[in-house]
Amino acid sequence: MRHKVLAAIFLATTAAGAQTATDPLRIWVGNPDPAGVTAWVQSHLDEATKQENTLLAVTGARTAANTLAPYDEADRALSTAARGAHLLNAAGSAKELRDAAQAESRRVSAASTELSLNRTVYDRLASIDIGGAGADTKFYLAKLLRDYRLQGVDKDEATRKQIRALRDQITNLVLQFNRNIAEGTAHIEVKGSELDGLPSDYIARHKPDANGVITLTTDEPDYRPVMEYARSTELRHRLFDAYNERCYPANRDVLLKMLTLRAQLAHLLGFTNYADYAAADKMIGSAANIRSLITELDKVAAPARAREMERLIAYAKTQDPSLTSIPEYSARYWLNQYETFTYNFDSQAVRAYFPFAQVQEGVLSTASRLFHVHFTVVPGAPTWDPSVTVLDVTDGREAGGKKLGRIYLDMHPRPGKDKWFNAGPVVLGKRGIALPEARLNGNFTGGENGDPGLMQYDDVVTFFHEFGHMMHMVLGGNQQYEGTGPLSVEWDFVEAPSQMLEEFFASRSVLDPFAHDYKTNQPMPEALFNNMIRADAFDRGIQTERQLMYAGFALHLHDRDPSQVDPDALLAASYKQYSAFTEDPANRMYATFTHLTGYASNYYTYQLSKVIALDFFTQFDPANLLDGPTALRYRKAVLEPGGSVSANTLVKNFLGRPQQYEAMRQWINKDLESSPAK
Ligand SMILES: [Zn+2]
Structure with missing residues (x-):
C-alpha cells in the first residue's frame, strides 16, 4: 500500500529532534512543531519527485499503468502537501505554526507549477497508448493534456519563454491592482447631523473631533451602513464617489496594461481573445457561449426587474415626491427602506429560532435524510484544535453502514484563524488508498459557554451551502485517480451542488423540524416565516440584472482588441443595458473590481451555477x-462521479438534457407579493 511507502520516506527525512507529524495524510496528527511541518511537507515533495522519476524512467511502450498512474501519485503527494500546509496556515493554533505553514505553502506551490510546466512529463503523457484503457482513464488523460496545452507546454522553446515572461508580468500587475485596492482607503469628512438614520452603535463609533468633524473611511464597516441607512442623499453620493474613485486613475492604467498582456498571451496560445482562452477549460467553452448566457438571462430577469423597480419607485415617491429615478448611490438605501416597510421583517426576531447547536443538528439530520448517509461523532479523533468536531460519514441513513469518509466541523472564530466561511478537502480520496476527508471552516456565533449563538437566516443558509461542498467531496472522492476527484470538476459547475442546497432551506417542511424558539421550543410563526422568505425574494430581478451587468462588463473588457477598450464607455453601456438605477458618471468601480484579477472574464460562473x-x-x-427517490438519484448521478466525467455529462445524466433557463425564470419571477401567503 502507498501509505507504508510514504511513512518510510517520511521517517527517513525527518530532522532529528523535531516534533513531527506522524500521519502521512493528516498533518495535524502528532501536533507537529514548525520543523515538523517542514519535514512533513518535504516528505511529500520527495515522494512527488520519486513518482516523477518513475514516470520518466520508463523505456519502451508508455501505458496508463506505467506513466499516468505515477503522474497521479506525484500530483496526489503535492496536493496532500498543499492541503496540509493550507490547513495549518488558515487554522493552526500557534502563530509560529501558521507562519511555517505559509512558507511551506509557497514551496509546494512552486513545485506544483514546475510539474504543470514540465515539457518532458507532457511528452511522456502525450505518448501513452490509451487504446485499451477505461473511460475514466481516457477522460483524465485528455483533460491533463489539454491543461498542459493551455499552459503552452507543447510550444517551442522561444514561445514558452515569451509565455513565461508574459505570465510573470501579468502576475505582477495583478498584485499591483490588488495592493492598490488594499492600500487605497479614502476618507470624507462629515458633520454629526449627516449620520441621521444610521444605527446608534455606528454613530457611537464615529465621534466628532474637537472641530466637530467626523471622518468616514471607504472601508466596508464604514461604507456599507451609510449606503443602507443614511438618510442624507448627499452623504451617500459623496461616500459612493469616494469609494468608487479610490483607486482611480492608478488602477485604470494597471487594468489596461493587464488587458493588453492577457490578449498577447491568448494569441500566443492560439486564441482570438483572452475571454475565449479563459473559457476553454470551463463548461461554457467559449466567449460566445458566455454572451448568449447573459442574453438569455437578461430576457428571464428583465420583467421581474421592471416590476420590482415600479414598486420601489412608487414607494420611494411616497417618501420623497420630487424623486423621478433612483441613482446608483441610493439603490441599497431604497431597497432597504422598501423591504423594512413592506415586510415589516425584523431579521433580529428570526434569530431566536436559529441557535447554533440546534442549527447544526438540523443541518446534519437534513443532510442525512437527503443524501442517505449517517454521521457519527468520533470522540478523541485527532484534530488541529480541540474545538473541532469530527464525524465519520457512513452509507445509509442508519448507523453501521460502509464508511465513506470523515468530516471536520471547525465552526467558530478563534484568534489567528482565518475569517472566512468555506469548505475544503483535508484528505484527498483515492479508491483503495484513502477515504476522502473534508473540513468546514466557519466563523459562526455560539462558540462560547453559555452563548446560544443565535444565527441570522443568511448564516443558516451559508452553513448548509458549505455543507453541500463537503458532501460533494466525501461522496465524490472515491475515484480511480486523485486527479478525477470532485475538486477537478469544471470551475463553473462547482457551486451548483451547494447553491441547490440553499433552496431547501427556504422550505417550511425542511426548517420546521429544527427551527424552534430556543426558549419556548415553539416553531416559527407563519407570518414571520413568510415575511422572511418574501423579504429575501423581493429583489431577485434587480440583483440578477446587476450580476449580468458585472458579467457582461468583465467579458467585454476581455473579448476585443485591448487598444479599443474604454472601461468608462463599457461600464456606461453596461449600466444602460442592465441596471434600472441611474449611473453616476464619476463611478470608476472597475478600478476596485477585484474579480477582474482572479476571475478575469469569468464572472458569469456565479450565474451559470445558479441556473x-x-x-x-x-x-x-x-x-x-427530502424523502422522495430523487435525492438518491442525484447523489449517484451528480455527486458520486466526482470529476471523472465532464460537468456537462453530469448535468445530462441527472436531467436527461442540458440545463435550461425555465427554473431560473420561475425563481426570479416568483411574485410572492401578488400571491396569497402559503
Ligand atoms: Zn460555495
Missing part, C-alpha cells in the same frame, strides 16, 4: 423534498 442549481432543484418533489 444549473435551480434546474436541479425542480427535479425534487416540493411536497416531499
